[in-house]
Amino acid sequence: KNEVEQSPQNLTAQEGEFITINCSYSVGISALHWLQQHPGGGIVSLFMLSSGKKKHGRLIATINIQEKHSSLHITASHPRDSAVYICAVRGYGGSQGNLIFGKGTKLSVKP
Amino acid sequence: GAGVSQSPSNKVTEKGKDVELRCDPISGHTALYWYRQRLGQGLEFLIYFQGNSAPDKSGLPSDRFSAERTGESVSTLTIQRTQQEDSAVYLCASSLQGAIDEQYFGPGTRLTVT
Numbered sequence: 001k002n003e004v005e006q007s008p009q010n011l012t013a014q015e016g017e018f019i020t021i022n023c024s025y026s027v028g029i030s031a032l033h034w035l036q037q038h039p040g041g042g043i044v045s046l047f048m049l050s051s052g053k054k055k056h057g058r059l060i061a062t063i064n065i066q067e068k069h070s071s072l073h074i075t076a077s078h079p080r081d082s083a084v085y086i087c088a089v090r091g092y093g094g095s096q097g098n099l100i101f102g103k104g105t106k107l108s109v110k111p
Numbered sequence: 112g113a114g115v116s117q118s119p120s121n122k123v124t125e126k127g128k129d130v131e132l133r134c135d136p137i138s139g140h141t142a143l144y145w146y147r148q149r150l151g152q153g154l155e156f157l158i159y160f161q162g163n164s165a166p167d168k169s170g171l172p173s174d175r176f177s178a179e180r181t182g183e184s185v186s187t188l189t190i191q192r193t194q195q196e197d198s199a200v201y202l203c204a205s206s207l208q209g210a211i212d213e214q215y216f217g218p219g220t221r222l223t224v225t
Binding site: 031033035041042043044045048086088090097098099100101102103104 | 142144152153154155156159161167169170200202204209210211212213214215216218219
């Protein structure tokens with residue numbers, strides 16, 4: 001079983017729909033990252049959070065430490081949101097530079 | 112300002128050859144990370160440099176892989192005696208003060224071993 005599980009693997013939505021991507025993890029963490037990987041391969045960091053909720057524009061990320069679960073929400077989705085969304089966690093101990101990645105959720109937003 | 116840059120953007124090499132991949136982090140960023148993404152797979156951590164501390168090499172898959180960083184600037188990832196399974200996109204990222212900070216990713220180097 002992977003230490004970081006994302007669901008769904010693939011998601012197709014119509015423009016304007018509200019989207020939720022889920023991430024569950026099995027290890028104790030000090031922080032969780034949400035990343036966006038564009039079709040061309042470039043990766044952008046969307047959020048880094050260790051508790052509660054963060055919002056940036058139409059994107060909202062939440063985390064529940066007790067349940068070891070995080071969600072990424074996209075409101076009023078747009079075709080330009082089409083990308084792979086990756087959840088990654090940073091554990092305790094060691095250098096803490098070692099991120100453990102989920103396999104990603106491929107989102108396609110149709111006009 | 113300038114982001115993280117990597118070179119070359121694409122590299123095709125023959126099995127058994129050595130390759131060097133370069134990463135220029137954002138100026139002033141003390142932390143630098145190397146990751147690998149094989150086709151259709153998720154990202155894998157390779158190595159992490161933080162300031163003058165000993166690097167975290169726990170993700171390097173074999174002793175054919177090594178990386179160096181000069182101070183808080185350029186880093187090179189070297190793969191010796193390349194194998195076909197080394198084919199992947201190699202991504203570099205940097206962050207301001209270390210693992211507690213947001214990471215900024217470079218565009219990656221696509222390595223193909225024939």
